[in-house]
Amino acid sequence: xxxxxxxxxxxxxxxxxxxxxxxxxxxxxxxxxxxxxxxxxxxxxxxxxxxxxxxxxxxxxxxxxxxxxxxxxxxxxxxxxxxxxxxxxxxxxxxxxxxxxxxxxxxxxxxxx
Numbered sequence: 361x362x363x364x365x366x367x368x369x370x371x372x373x374x375x376x377x378x379x380x381x382x383x384x385x386x387x388x389x390x391x392x393x394x395x396x397x398x399x400x401x402x403x404x405x406x407x408x409x410x411x412x413x414x415x416x417x418x419x420x421x422x423x424x425x426x427x428x429x430x431x432x433x434x435x436x437x438x439x440x441x442x443x444x445x446x447x448x449x450x451x452x453x454x455x456x457x458x459x460x461x462x463x464x465x466x467x468x469x470x471x472x473x
Contacts, residue, residue, distance in 0.1 A: 365401050365457040379430055383422050386430055386462075395465030396434050396441070400427050406458040408447045427462055436464035444472070 367373040368387065375387040378398055389397040402419050406412060412420065431441050441464030446453040 363405075363457040364455050365399075365459060366405060369401070369403050378434075379426060381426075383419055384426055386426065389461070393461075394463040394468065396436060396463065398430060398434070398462040399459045400430065400462060401457060401459045407456050408453060408458055409445055410447050412458075423460065427460060431462055431464065434462075434464070436462075440464065440468075442468050442472075 364373065368375045369385055377385065377387045379386040379400075382403070384400060384402050386398050386400040389399050400423055402416075402423060404416070404419060406416060406419075427443055428437075431437055441462060444461045444463065445459065446461075
């Protein structure tokens with residue numbers, strides 16, 4: 361299944377990429393919900409955390425470590441930030457390729473919506 365994110369990974373659609381390696385890609389959201397809004401995605405096509413398997417644990421751990429590094433690089437580490445993933449339609453998932461939203465740069469409220 362080719363999603364919007366697969367096309368970004370394959371460089372078929374341009375994106376403002378802030379980080380890339382063999383396992384993941386991070387880019388700025390085109391509809392930011394905070395001053396810093398970056399999406400971090402695995403290059404492997406995984407629908408959501410609901411479809412993760414035991415063999416995905418290294419990819420997931422890698423993405424979490426890179427998310428923290430990106431947050432630090434973006435100047436978010438001192439004041440805090442939020443990392444969110446949406447699962448399924450009711451959870452607000454609109455692209456069915458696992459992705460994490462890194463949000464920061466302002467005070468974030470709770471509950472989110």
